[in-house]
Amino acid sequence: MGTPLSSGSTAVIIDRATRIFEDLSFSAAREWKAAQPGRKVVGYLPIYVPREIIHAAGMLPLGIVGGGDRLEVVHGDAYYQSYICRIPRSTVELGLSGRLDFVDGMLFPSICDVIRNLSGMWKLMFPHVYSRYFDVPQNYADEIGGNYYANELAELREDLARLRGAPITDEELCHSIAVYNENRQLVRELYAYRAEQPWQVPAAESHLLMRAGLVLPVEQHSEMLRDYLAAARQQQRPRRDYCRVVVTGLFCEQPPLNLIKSLELAGCYVVDDDLLLVTRWLTSDVPVEGDPLRNLATAFLHHSESTAAKFEPNPLEKGQYLVRAVRRTGAEGVIFASPSFCDPALLDRPMLQHVLADAGIPYIAFKYAENSGQMQPIREQAGTFADSIKLWSGQ
Amino acid sequence: MNTAAPAPKAAAKDVEKDASMQKQKAMMAAHYDRLTSAPETGAKVCSTFVPGNLNELIGCFDLLNNLPEVNAIQSGLRRISGQYVMEAEKIGHSEDVCTYVKSDIGMMSKGNIAPNGKKFPNPDVLLLSYTGCFTFMKWFELLREQFKCETIMLHTPYMGDGCFTPNMIEYMVKQLRDEVIPKLERVSGVKFDIDRLRERLKKSAQAEDDLVHVLQTARNTPSPIDAYFGGIYYIGPIFGAFRGTDDAIEYYRFLRDEIDERLAQGRGPVTPEGDMGQERYRLVVEGPPNYTHFRQFWKMFYDEGAVVVASSYTKVGGVYDFGFRHDSSRPLETLAEYCLGVYTNRSLPMRIDMLTNYVEEYRADGLLINSIKSCNSFSAGQLLMMREVEKRTGKPAAFIESDLVDPRYFSAANIKNRLESYFQMVEQRRAGARPAA
Ligand code: SF4
Numbered sequence: 013m014g015t016p017l018s019s020g021s022t023a024v025i026i027d028r029a030t031r032i033f034e035d036l037s038f039s040a041a042r043e044w045k046a047a048q049p050g051r052k053v054v055g056y057l058p059i060y061v062p063r064e065i066i067h068a069a070g071m072l073p074l075g076i077v078g079g080g081d082r083l084e085v086v087h088g089d090a091y092y093q094s095y096i097c098r099i100p101r102s103t104v105e106l107g108l109s110g111r112l113d114f115v116d117g118m119l120f121p122s123i124c125d126v127i128r129n130l131s132g133m134w135k136l137m138f139p140h141v142y143s144r145y146f147d148v149p150q151n152y153a154d155e156i157g158g159n160y161y162a163n164e165l166a167e168l169r170e171d172l173a174r175l176r177g178a179p180i181t182d183e184e185l186c187h188s189i190a191v192y193n194e195n196r197q198l199v200r201e202l203y204a205y206r207a208e209q210p211w212q213v214p215a216a217e218s219h220l221l222m223r224a225g226l227v228l229p230v231e232q233h234s235e236m237l238r239d240y241l242a243a244a245r246q247q248q249r250p251r252r253d254y255c256r257v258v259v260t261g262l263f264c265e266q267p268p269l270n271l272i273k274s275l276e277l278a279g280c281y282v283v284d285d286d287l288l289l290v291t292r293w294l295t296s297d298v299p300v301e302g303d304p305l306r307n308l309a310t311a312f313l314h315h316s317e318s319t320a321a322k323f324e325p326n327p328l329e330k331g332q333y334l335v336r337a338v339r340r341t342g343a344e345g346v347i348f349a350s351p352s353f354c355d356p357a358l359l360d361r362p363m364l365q366h367v368l369a370d371a372g373i374p375y376i377a378f379k380y381a382e383n384s385g386q387m388q389p390i391r392e393q394a395g396t397f398a399d400s401i402k403l404w405s406g407q
Numbered sequence: 408m409n410t411a412a413p414a415p416k417a418a419a420k421d422v423e424k425d426a427s428m429q430k431q432k433a434m435m436a437a438h439y440d441r442l443t444s445a446p447e448t449g450a451k452v453c454s455t456f457v458p459g460n461l462n463e464l465i466g467c468f469d470l471l472n473n474l475p476e477v478n479a480i481q482s483g484l485r486r487i488s489g490q491y492v493m494e495a496e497k498i499g500h501s502e503d504v505c506t507y508v509k510s511d512i513g514m515m516s517k518g519n520i521a522p523n524g525k526k527f528p529n530p531d532v533l534l535l536s537y538t539g540c541f542t543f544m545k546w547f548e549l550l551r552e553q554f555k556c557e558t559i560m561l562h563t564p565y566m567g568d569g570c571f572t573p574n575m576i577e578y579m580v581k582q583l584r585d586e587v588i589p590k591l592e593r594v595s596g597v598k599f600d601i602d603r604l605r606e607r608l609k610k611s612a613q614a615e616d617d618l619v620h621v622l623q624t625a626r627n628t629p630s631p632i633d634a635y636f637g638g639i640y641y642i643g644p645i646f647g648a649f650r651g652t653d654d655a656i657e658y659y660r661f662l663r664d665e666i667d668e669r670l671a672q673g674r675g676p677v678t679p680e681g682d683m684g685q686e687r688y689r690l691v692v693e694g695p696p697n698y699t700h701f702r703q704f705w706k707m708f709y710d711e712g713a714v715v716v717a718s719s720y721t722k723v724g725g726v727y728d729f730g731f732r733h734d735s736s737r738p739l740e741t742l743a744e745y746c747l748g749v750y751t752n753r754s755l756p757m758r759i760d761m762l763t764n765y766v767e768e769y770r771a772d773g774l775l776i777n778s779i780k781s782c783n784s785f786s787a788g789q790l791l792m793m794r795e796v797e798k799r800t801g802k803p804a805a806f807i808e809s810d811l812v813d814p815r816y817f818s819a820a821n822i823k824n825r826l827e828s829y830f831q832m833v834e835q836r837r838a839g840a841r842p843a844a
């Protein structure tokens with residue numbers, strides 16, 4: 013017999029994260045709100061919002077990433093043609109079915125035209141809810157994009173201050189930045205640990221932990237990550253002869269959990285991914301001294317993840333982040349998993365593939381939907397990929 | 408998305424053309440000749456997009472403007488876009504993405520031949536005017552990969568809250584002043600002269616006045632124009648390479664006189680088969696047309712006596728009918744405001760307001776949406792827009808689906824059926840609205 017299940021064992025932590033993940037009514041967030049009168053919840057969609065500002069307003073940032081494969085979409089399909097991805101229709105479903113009726117505000121980040129247009133739909137469908145299209149600069153000069161973004165952040169700060177009925181102070185913002193710095197450090201630590209020993213952190217578990225971070229207050233999430241890391245280091249899981257892959261394209265509509273599990277079952281350890289980038293969008297700590305909004309803006313411009321929703325001004329840098337992720341994690345290949353009809357993922361894909369080809373990194377590609385049920389073809393494709401990588405590296 | 412001068416593929420004899428149409432065709436042909444002869448003349452070429460097209464600025468650097476969306480439309484009209492799209496898919500582009508991009512990329516891999524049969528020159532600069540459509544950003548990253556030329560990003564923030572703010576204008580003006588202009592100077596070797604820009608902006612405003620006049624003649628019954636199928640011809644020069652030039656002033660004055668004359672004579676729109684018969688239905692259309700079957704699509708309307716009195720598509724390269732004009736006294740600010748205001752950069756509630764306004768102002772029988780399969784910018788949210796406009800105007804709306812330049816998604820029978828039932832619905836509504844005998 014190994015260690016008995018303590019509240020700190022990975023199984024117990026993952027069990028809790030799974031319950032949060034499966035709960036389409038967001039009970040954890042509802043409970044947080046109900047615990048004190050006057051508390052407010054602000055929802056946000058992929059790909060990134062500065063959660064620090066919501067937190068500084070004393071509100072709970074709630075990540076909304078569609079309904080997955082467990083939500084029956086009854087009304088949502090009446091809002092979208094068949095050739096539009098799934099996430100907006102299941103998000104509309106969440107709204108219309110009352111599952112978001114406790115949400116006081118919604119932020120729609122600049123990621124693509126579907127979420128952009130959804131911001132306007134939300135204003136019409138839920139006129140009593142504060143909603144904002146959250147734009148970010150595509151110009152990375154401090155005096156140009158930086159000023160613009162700092163002013164946008166100031167507008168958001170004012171909006172949220174109005175919503176709570178009191179200004180948000182610099183101290184509050186700096187404190188929230190510190191809290192999120194800590195959370196991001198833990199996320200990075202988890203990712204680094206997984207890259208080093210992927211058998212110790214199955215991809216599905218890592219994903220469930222990140223998903224919990226969309227719903228839980230950040231302090232609780234940090235505690236969960238800390239506990240998980242400690243527990244994971246305590247236990248030795250069997251190491252298999254799997255190949256190591258980076259999975260990319262998952263930054264918005266979520267793949268079913270089964271898809272992530274299938275990749276590992278097919279012999280691919282996932283050593284990096286672009287799931288829920290909001291949890292680690294800023295790649296280094298944001299200074300807690302000085303002007304907090306300027307600090308957030310500078311971090312966005314110069315220390316943030318690369319992804320399809322951002323313009324890459326330097327042609328030589330295009331896609332290099334993926335090559336670096338492969339090198340950093342010791343991956344042997346890349347899996348492009350993209351939601352069907354996803355402009356950012358699918359338009360970017362050929363360019364990224366060219367970069368990988370030039371770097372001699374093998375890849376495969378497939379599409380999914382959040383409610384894809386059939387995993388067999390994906391499992392077979394990933395299995396064949398894993399075999400070919402092994403064959404290749406054995407030569 | 409966008410617009411061009413369609414040159415329907417039909418024998419010349421059965422295509423009825425107004426003088427303005429002939430003139431417009433000649434202008435477009437001359438532009439293609441200028442482009443394809445660039446290697447001999449030494450002219451430099453700037454590729455850019457129709458929405459947020461800074462033609463006045465491009466002209467200040469003596470650069471020739473090449474619009475890949477318009478080239479895709481030309482390929483669609485000449486029925487060769489289908490093979491280009493398939494070619495792009497063969498080399499790894501997804502079947503799910505915008506077919507303009509794939510038509511463009513497929514065309515390049517097949518020799519990059521312009522409508523005049525000569526090779527397009529490679530661009531010297533890609534002016535990525537990022538306005539109203541996410542695809543633009545990736546499209547020019549793809550072209551940059553191919554042509555390895557200077558690529559200039561001009562980011563236009565989205566009007567998510569239904570207005571633009573001083574912060575947005577300042578951001579855009581700074582981009583123009585500190586990045587776009589210096590880079591265009593470097594590529595072209597021509598020093599920027601703000602007076603030259605002012606001059607061009609004045610010319611733009613003049614042509615814009617005449618264009619708006621023409622579009623608004625559709626308020627009359629019968630309408631002397633079709634503001635969608637015909638409108639696409641009318642916007643060609645101003646949305647393309649001619650805004651800010653004497654040619655555009657001349658063309659729009661000519662067009663205005665021609666349309667005024669039709670109006671005075673009580674004539675309806677001209678169609679490829681001559682004057683349209685009796686006006687039976689007045690429609691507002693949202694969304695781009697299909698180009699691979701442009702004439703067939705149009706015919707489904709005029710055969711039924713349906714005229715489009717206002718359309719959103721003819722606003723993608725600029726919305727002028729609510730008062731905006733390029734203002735030479737604020738040259739950079741006005742360019743920013745122009746980019747911010749293009750149709751697809753407007754929030755969904757703004758788009759609904761516009762369409763509602765059109766149904767009412769142009770006394771239309773209702774709204775028809777042509778939803779484009781591969782265009783999220785236009786299409787995402789259109790079902791809600793349809794219901795909202797219906798609710799606000801009390802007029803029936805209908806929804807059809809096709810694609811811009813991918814012939815695989817044009818189902819003539821389906822569209823015809825939908826249109827017929829829609830016209831029946833309009834009739835029933837009218838009968839219902841009539842007082843009982
Ligand atoms: S899945 Fe892709 S296309 Fe759909 S909303 Fe997300 S980023 Fe946009």
Ligand code: SF4
Pocket residue numbers: 408409505506507508539540541542543751781782783784785811
């Ligand atoms: S996605 Fe739509 S708006 Fe964008 S380039 Fe394609 S057709 Fe035009």
